Amino acid sequence: MREKLLELLNKNGFVSGEKIAEQLGVSRTAVWKQINTLKEMGYKITSVKNKGYHLESRPDIPYPEEVCSKLNTKIIGKNLYYFKTLPSTNLYAKELINKGAEEGTVVVTDTQTKGKGRKNREWFSPPGGLWFSVILYPTMIPPNQSMSLTMVASIAVTEAIKKVTGLKPKIKWPNDVLINNKKVCGILTELDAELDKINHAIIGIGINVNNELKKDLKEKATTLRNEVGTKVPRVKLLKTILKHLDENYAELLKGKNDVVRKKWIQYSKIVGKKITVKDENTVIKGVVEKVDEEGYLILQTNEGKKTRILSGDIEYTT
Amino acid sequence: MREKLLELLNKNGFVSGEKIAEQLGVSRTAVWKQINTLKEMGYKITSVKNKGYHLESRPDIPYPEEVCSKLNTKIIGKNLYYFKTLPSTNLYAKELINKGAEEGTVVVTDTQTKGKGRKNREWFSPPGGLWFSVILYPTMIPPNQSMSLTMVASIAVTEAIKKVTGLKPKIKWPNDVLINNKKVCGILTELDAELDKINHAIIGIGINVNNELKKDLKEKATTLRNEVGTKVPRVKLLKTILKHLDENYAELLKGKNDVVRKKWIQYSKIVGKKITVKDENTVIKGVVEKVDEEGYLILQTNEGKKTRILSGDIEYTT
Numbered sequence: 001m002r003e004k005l006l007e008l009l010n011k012n013g014f015v016s017g018e019k020i021a022e023q024l025g026v027s028r029t030a031v032w033k034q035i036n037t038l039k040e041m042g043y044k045i046t047s048v049k050n051k052g053y054h055l056e057s058r059p060d061i062p063y064p065e066e067v068c069s070k071l072n073t074k075i076i077g078k079n080l081y082y083f084k085t086l087p088s089t090n091l092y093a094k095e096l097i098n099k100g101a102e103e104g105t106v107v108v109t110d111t112q113t114k115g116k117g118r119k120n121r122e123w124f125s126p127p128g129g130l131w132f133s134v135i136l137y138p139t140m141i142p143p144n145q146s147m148s149l150t151m152v153a154s155i156a157v158t159e160a161i162k163k164v165t166g167l168k169p170k171i172k173w174p175n176d177v178l179i180n181n182k183k184v185c186g187i188l189t190e191l192d193a194e195l196d197k198i199n200h201a202i203i204g205i206g207i208n209v210n211n212e213l214k215k216d217l218k219e220k221a222t223t224l225r226n227e228v229g230t231k232v233p234r235v236k237l238l239k240t241i242l243k244h245l246d247e248n249y250a251e252l253l254k255g256k257n258d259v260v261r262k263k264w265i266q267y268s269k270i271v272g273k274k275i276t277v278k279d280e281n282t283v284i285k286g287v288v289e290k291v292d293e294e295g296y297l298i299l300q301t302n303e304g305k306k307t308r309i310l311s312g313d314i315e316y317t318t
Numbered sequence: 319m320r321e322k323l324l325e326l327l328n329k330n331g332f333v334s335g336e337k338i339a340e341q342l343g344v345s346r347t348a349v350w351k352q353i354n355t356l357k358e359m360g361y362k363i364t365s366v367k368n369k370g371y372h373l374e375s376r377p378d379i380p381y382p383e384e385v386c387s388k389l390n391t392k393i394i395g396k397n398l399y400y401f402k403t404l405p406s407t408n409l410y411a412k413e414l415i416n417k418g419a420e421e422g423t424v425v426v427t428d429t430q431t432k433g434k435g436r437k438n439r440e441w442f443s444p445p446g447g448l449w450f451s452v453i454l455y456p457t458m459i460p461p462n463q464s465m466s467l468t469m470v471a472s473i474a475v476t477e478a479i480k481k482v483t484g485l486k487p488k489i490k491w492p493n494d495v496l497i498n499n500k501k502v503c504g505i506l507t508e509l510d511a512e513l514d515k516i517n518h519a520i521i522g523i524g525i526n527v528n529n530e531l532k533k534d535l536k537e538k539a540t541t542l543r544n545e546v547g548t549k550v551p552r553v554k555l556l557k558t559i560l561k562h563l564d565e566n567y568a569e570l571l572k573g574k575n576d577v578v579r580k581k582w583i584q585y586s587k588i589v590g591k592k593i594t595v596k597d598e599n600t601v602i603k604g605v606v607e608k609v610d611e612e613g614y615l616i617l618q619t620n621e622g623k624k625t626r627i628l629s630g631d632i633e634y635t636t
Binding site: 119142150174175190191192193195197199311312 | 436464492493509511512513629630
């Protein structure tokens with residue numbers, strides 16, 4: 001009902017409470033209650049005697065009514081759960097999967113109290129950012145191709161940031177998106193798999209949009225607002241990401257891993273670059289020769305060896 | 319207390335209720351209750367006036383008191399949960415993980431009502447078989463090496479069956495153990511992973527020991543009892559498997575994947591064999607050239623191509 005009400009209000013000018021009640025087939029009291037709920041949600045609605053209601057502005061909050069309306073995707077974002085706060089969107093997504101959530105379901109929140117990044121690192125998720133997870137059931141993608149899921153996510157984020165802000169993001173292996181060499185987005189893909197089949201995947205995406213940054217992160221991280229100079233619309237950004245995720249995931253499902261990988265390589269500009277890879281115990285320096293079919297880096301090390309990089313943090317050595 | 323009581327009873331001859339009560343620091347009524355519980359559990363205990371209790375025989379049921387006692391492993395089987403029936407030991411293991419179960423915890427049941435095999439196939443789990451799961455946290459094994467977990471499990475099963483029954487099992491890629499070319503054991507490894515880290519693994523193992531087989535399975539499957547001609551002790555078999563799993567898993571943790579893979583190749587006798595690989599849509603015939611570092615089969619196909627086999631069911635073409 002709320003969505004229909006917003007549709008009616010969305011037309012220019014005023015619409016009377018009587019007409020709304022008639023169109024929605026409910027009482028005028030019910031209309032009044034819904035209008036009040038919308039106001040509490042942040043919608044600015046003016047009411048003028050004898051003229052009715054007018055929608056002045058919509059809040060930039062990723063409500064399902066805002067994000068899913070006219071999204072026109074095939075799989076991603078058909079269902080969306082929004083929360084003011086959550087421990088972690090990936091954790092909530094896991095619960096939804098246990099209850100049989102549909103593929104493409106999105107969980108989004110304004111703040112996370114226990115957001116986490118790769119390797120159980122804390123992920124600071126204050127208000128103003130975009131913290132969300134997408135549920136996938138890529139049963140036809142072999143587990144050793146699971147990096148392609150992180151790839152489609154980082155491609156979608158890159159393409160969407162570029163479209164919405166005009167900025168030029170760069171993908172950093174294995175799961176970050178940078179702007180001017182500072183981290184603006186991290187992606188945490190979690191899998192539930194058998195030997196030869198992925199049962200489900202949860203793609204967690206965190207983007208610094210209009211939020212503050214922790215002091216000790218300011219050297220290595222940035223927000224979209226910092227880079228653009230003004231607030232960036234979160235709803236528009238999320239919609240654009242879901243749209244691009246839908247398109248790129250469709251390529252994967254068609255078996256076009258190569259198309260996805262080529263795009264990823266293009267956005268990452270990593271091939272031919274000098275890098276340093278740090279893991280708990282090891283440091284390897286070398287030049288990236290290629291990104292192989294499973295998404296791993298093939299490195300020509302400074303000692304003249306060829307190494308396959310499976311994990312670790314990389315730094316560009318210039 | 320039950321374990322201590324069994325220890326006291328385990329010594330030859332009779333032991334008086336008075337002495338038991340004294341040693342355990344409980345009342346004689348408490349002793350009497352525990353003795354009755356043990357009898358209900360299948361322990362044969364005779365009581366003779368003025369002499370006390372005598373343990374005649376222990377049940378061949380995988381109780382923690384039977385399996386974990388004197389197991390002397392480092393990781394596997396420190397904790398064990400036994401049930402008369404469960405929907406699925408893998409599912410129960412998942413619940414235990416959510417509650418923070420320790421690595422090496424074992425879940426075992428006499429029957430499963432919703433046992434499942436690879437690719438969601440039904441796994442028939444009647445009384446007399448050995449249906450169990452082992453919880454692992456192999457955080458240092460990269461996800462693309464996860465096949466090595468199935469490998470250590472099938473090695474442990476193979477070595478234990480050989481030791482306990484004298485039979486000569488053969489491993490069948492990717493997750494079965496055969497005797498005289500009939501399936502006697504299936505292994506279902508389920509993973510919860512990130513891109514470059516396994517959070518947890520559940521190794522589900524089903525072994526046809528003394529159970530009946532479904533009619534339509536009799537051509538392709540067998541039980542240990544069928545092959546040996548007599549009942550096979552389930553507790554002894556489970557203990558031996560856990561012991562070997564503990565040893566082989568320790569090799570993996572030391573980074574000795576190669577040792578594990580060589581053993582696996584030796585027990586599978588697959589290299590050089592003509593096989594047919596069937597998947598939903600494809601059939602490939604060829605000769606196995608090798609098992610690569612990630613546990614996949616490298617096949618020289620009849621058309622002269624080299625293919626890497628990631629999944630599917632194989633048949634030996636003789």
